[in-house]
Amino acid sequence: MLRGIRARGEKCGVFAIYTRQGEVAKLTYFALYALQHRGQESAGIAVSDGSDIMLMKDMGLVSQVFSEGDLNSLTGHLAVGHVRYSTTGSPFWENAQPIEVPWRRGSLVVAHNGNLINTDELRAELEERGQRFRSTSDTEVIALLLARSEAPDIEEAVLEVAPRLRGAFSLAIMTEDRIIGLRDPYGIRPLCVGSLRDGYAVSSESCGLDIIGADYIREIGPGEMAIIDADGLRFRRAVEERKPSLCIFEFIYFARPDSFLYGTNLYHARKNMGMALAEEAPVEADIVMPIPDTGIPAAIGFSQASGVPFGEGLIKNRYVGRTFIQPTQDIRRLGVRLKLNPLTLDIRGKRLVVVDDSIVRGNTTREIIQMLKAAGARQIHLRISSPPDKFPCFYGIDTAVQSELIASSKSVEEIKDFLGVDSLHYLSFERLVRSTGRSREEFCLACFDGEYPIPIPEGLGLSKCRLEKENGVRSH
Numbered sequence: 040m041l042r043g044i045r046a047r048g049e050k051c052g053v054f055a056i057y058t059r060q061g062e063v064a065k066l067t068y069f070a071l072y073a074l075q076h077r078g079q080e081s082a083g084i085a086v087s088d089g090s091d092i093m094l095m096k097d098m099g100l101v102s103q104v105f106s107e108g109d110l111n112s113l114t115g116h117l118a119v120g121h122v123r124y125s126t127t128g129s130p131f132w133e134n135a136q137p138i139e140v141p142w143r144r145g146s147l148v149v150a151h152n153g154n155l156i157n158t159d160e161l162r163a164e165l166e167e168r169g170q171r172f173r174s175t176s177d178t179e180v181i182a183l184l185l186a187r188s189e190a191p192d193i194e195e196a197v198l199e200v201a202p203r204l205r206g207a208f209s210l211a212i213m214t215e216d217r218i219i220g221l222r223d224p225y226g227i228r229p230l231c232v233g234s235l236r237d238g239y240a241v242s243s244e245s246c247g248l249d250i251i252g253a254d255y256i257r258e259i260g261p262g263e264m265a266i267i268d269a270d271g272l273r274f275r276r277a278v279e280e281r282k283p284s285l286c287i288f289e290f291i292y293f294a295r296p297d298s299f300l301y302g303t304n305l306y307h308a309r310k311n312m313g314m315a316l317a318e319e320a321p322v323e324a325d326i327v328m329p330i331p332d333t334g335i336p337a338a339i340g341f342s343q344a345s346g347v348p349f350g351e352g353l354i355k356n357r358y359v360g361r362t363f364i365q366p367t368q369d370i371r372r373l374g375v376r377l378k379l380n381p382l383t384l385d386i387r388g389k390r391l392v393v394v395d396d397s398i399v400r401g402n403t404t405r406e407i408i409q410m411l412k413a414a415g416a417r418q419i420h421l422r423i424s425s426p427p428d429k430f431p432c433f434y435g436i437d438t439a440v441q442s443e444l445i446a447s448s449k450s451v452e453e454i455k456d457f458l459g460v461d462s463l464h465y466l467s468f469e470r471l472v473r474s475t476g477r478s479r480e481e482f483c484l485a486c487f488d489g490e491y492p493i494p495i496p497e498g499l500g501l502s503k504c505r506l507e508k509e510n511g512v513r514s515h
């Protein structure tokens with residue numbers, strides 16, 4: 040999937056660190072760099088020296104937001120960082136994270152990956168109590184609920200507030216002297232813990248630990264919190280664990296391929312998906328090529344299983360950046376042209392197997408197919424390493440509304456015709472799950488089957504995503 044010009048927005052990335060040996064702001068900066076794929080809209084770092092918290096955040100990429108001078112001025116031994124792609128709230132400064140609110144005689148900061156589905160209710164309750172808001176994000180609601188708690192400390196405040204939050208949340212919370220990593224009871228968004236010299240770190244993905252030389256310890260379990268302070272690291276249950284429901288799209292393309300989830304390396308899982316595609320839908324062809332970058336591991340897997348040589352047919356301009364995250368169709372089309380360029384000599388007259396991870400609206404895919412045809416491709420066989428994406432997400436992924444998801448209204452045959460390819464195959468549900476090495480019960484697969492693990496309030500479903508029951512959406 041071409042990030043930034045498709046309909047599905049990425050999620051956020053969170054990171055936190057506690058160490059007295061090392062410059063925590065710089066370590067956080069590098070970790071956010073590793074997590075940049077999870078959000079390119081804004082970046083922020085909050086640092087505490089044990090008594091005061093300093094926060095710096097702005098719109099833009101990590102490298103655009105912080106100068107070396109900025110990082111040098113953020114001194115302390117605890118830090119929380121965040122990269123954001125808006126899911127709730129609009130993309131403006133106040134919604135950039137971490138969010139800082141007054142707490143006792145100081146402040147607390149919260150960084151959030153996910154999306155609450157009862158934000159309106161919680162916000163209304165706070166407003167009734169006279170609370171004013173600076174942002175439109177659900178993260179501020181969480182921070183204010185914590186700050187208003189009368190519990191004796193932050194740990195107890197989390198125990199009080201966590202059961203009230205419904206939806207997806209992987210949080211990094213920091214007071215002057217303590218860090219808490221917290222994961223929702225379904226474990227929809229990832230969060231893991233690692234150790235480093237005289238300290239610990241919490242990261243959305245293990246790649247955020249790797250880059251700072253931290254050793255991976257384990258994932259924070261659903262409903263669990265990891266508490267890091269002067270006494271070290273300990274785990275504690277914050278809310279009763281429900282059916283584990285990690286978002287399957289983390290496996291398909293969201294998370295970086297060098298990260299591990301559920302103990303599985305995502306590059307290998309994606310290669311398995313490509314191998315399964317080759318078994319399910321073999322085809323005579325000259326080259327297997329990915330839509331870069333996320334289609335690469337599956338294309339390699341397809342090539343290895345089928346014996347059809349792997350080749351690059353499209354070169355991606357990796358420096359276009361966020362300039363092309365624009366909503367209009369015209370700009371999206373321009374974005375495709377500027378972001379990908381076909382290797383005409385390698386494509387002309389060839390029968391291509393083109394591998395991608397998913398199709399959202401289908402417009403970008405059609406543009407790419409047209410580009411390959413214009414470059415002289417003789418046949419194009421499209422293989423998708425996930426099942427048809429029919430249902431919207433309420434848990435922190437900025438999907439198209441349901442009526443815009445091409446597979447919600449068109450059959451595979453109709454999509455094939457719309458895209459103008461010679462054949463089209465989506466990976467089966469069963470082989471997708473088998474490729475992860477885990478069982479179906481451990482995932483949220485709602486994009487494919489409409490079975491939302493956390494019941495979606497009717498109003499939210501109807502107003503936000505225009506769910507149409509007659510189309511078969513289950514809004515529990």
Ligand code: SF4
Nearest residue numbers: 286432436483485486
């Ligand atoms: Fe992931 Fe889709 Fe579930 Fe959202 S609805 S958490 S994108 S599988």
